[in-house]
Amino acid sequence: MNPLRRRSVKDLPPAGKLAAYLVLGGWALVVLFPLYWLVVTSFKLPIHVNSGPVYLPFVDFEPSLDAWRYILVDLRSDTLRPYVNTVVVSLSSSALALLLGSAAAYALIRFPYAPRVGVIALFAGCVLLAAVAAGLGVPPAVAVVVAGACFALLAATVGRRFTRALSNRDLAFWVISQRILPPVAVVIPIYVLFQQLRLLDTRTALILTYAATNLPIVVWLMRDYFDKLPWELEEAAVVDGASAFRVFRSITLPLSVPGLVATFLIVLVFAWNEYLLALFLSSADAQTMPLTVAAQNATRGPQWWYMSVLIQIMILPVIALAIALERVVSRGLLVGAVKG
């Protein structure tokens, strides 16, 4: 803040300042105290926890590294495996979501789409046909091929006669509205699908699912970001004969790095903390950290000291992200997207 700035009418009177600090400090305490308790508990021995609350290390009790040693050394592989899973799954799924989502967002801003309502209805009808046929005992492969042929034939003949079409805005709204879908409503068929593909309890299953569920967020945020980019550069490149892919890769993406980073971070946090889908789709091999933390209760009862260590190693990276994110968000990335 500039110290030479003239005293503004915006400055609070002293009493107001005090009240503001009291409120802000109060909420900071509400936020920080649970975290403080988490840290302190991880340095306690069982006896310190069970004999009633003690607050200050070195004063109330002698801190010990037992819990940390147990989780990081004794249970090394049991901790490392879900941790690596979480890192791999959240990074890859976020990267995938970012790739697919930003391409779609870019396309929705730059190219006109006009999917005809009638053709969409035809497509849905053919899918339904295939499903019913498969349900009646026709081999799935045959049903899919026949339905596909039907669709191609109808779309090429009848399809041209439909005139009502959706706009880019409708498409974008449809993609974003997928976020309304509660995961629990779709997870059982996904479970069966991955079971059929023999992908249950693998990282691949989690990566694909997370990427798809986070796509709407990416499309929503990046669409707004791309819309604000200067259009002249891309145009110049097109005049010089660059293809659409080339323009997207060499001009649009490099220009949108701040937006991409912020979106990546947001999606990453979602994937890092995801619980419900992991609960259904992974058991032992692909288990992620939220499940490991959640399972503590069932296996060993409330052993707060171990749990505190686990929660801490899980949240430390995202806390670092939060600090990074604060800078990006305060530049107003989110607000632009939220205004619309």
Add this chain to the structure above:
Amino acid sequence: MNAARVSRGRVAGPAIEDQTRRRSRASLGASFAVRAAFIWPALLAILFVSIFPLVVSLYISLSRLKLVRGGFEFRFIGLDNFRELYFGGEQRHFLGVTRPPTPLGWLVLGAGLGLLGWGLYRAWRAGASPTGMVLRVLGVLLAAGAMWLLVQTVLADGGRPGTAAVTVIYVLVGITAQFLLGLGLAYLLTQRLPGQRFFRVVFLLPMMITPVGVAYMFRMLTDTGKGPLQPLWAAVGLTDYSWVNDPWGARVAVMVGDIWQWTPFMFIVLLAALEGQDQDTVEAGLVDGASRWQIFRHISLPAILPVCTTVVLIRLIEAFKIIDLPNILTNGGPGTATESLSLHAYIRWRTLDLGQSAAVAYSLLFIVTVAAVAYVNLVRRRVAEP
């Protein structure tokens, strides 16, 4: 390309689209194949993870899982799962136990119905189209039904809210508290106080923590015997009290955890909105001698209202999905008192009652969709497009 066409600034809705059309015809001569290559991967991902599963799920909700030799099969049973949920043996779990409301309950119900009727009357006077009127009447009937259910289960002696009612309570209480807290904190941080950055970072933290971790932290904190607040509980004589044995205590614990976790989201977006508003009007108001409250009420609030309605919409959609907190913090207990709809569906899945689970999930989908659509049409559209 003339300059007007590429002029920047926020362009909403149809304007974006018009620009898109003109631009692409003029320059980016992307062929059909290229355009398809950009968008189809994302559409396919959504089709495979959302739309097809949704269709299959609908079938599952109309069927019962039968274990047969060498595997399992789904037997079609029509609407039996839903009948069971709404009128049969699962009604107590899903909708709750209904009793005649207390006088307070009647009062609340009367006030709510009055508000709904008034809204309807205003829409009619304002000359809404016949379709709009029909949709509004439908929405009002649904809202009245939900209100009637809430009053009968919550504000009634011996009544007990089921998972549907509990989820709605989580959403309503959570969003109201988060919005007010977030707005208040964001407003304070726009007041040029030293140390802002510290508060910003701190206030953002809870959002980043995994809900499972939050649930365990609040389990530690609410432990009246070994938790850090034990002296406080002892002072008010609650040492032997167990949150997890009292239905409302447990629900409050879940709501507090939820508010703690998601206030930051409201806070950060509203803060950015407040900082992004036009400072000249604010200064002008101050110079003209308007009080701080008047400025907030008549300048800042209208300016950020579109953002407010959008964050509330986002939270509305996400809050209905709550599962981690009640599952870890209270295991859905005591009994089923803190179960949300997602948790209800998960528990049914775990007991291999897949049809019932899908029926619960579909009911949740229905509730969220109705709530979101009604919110968008009645609140958001009015504010965002004055």
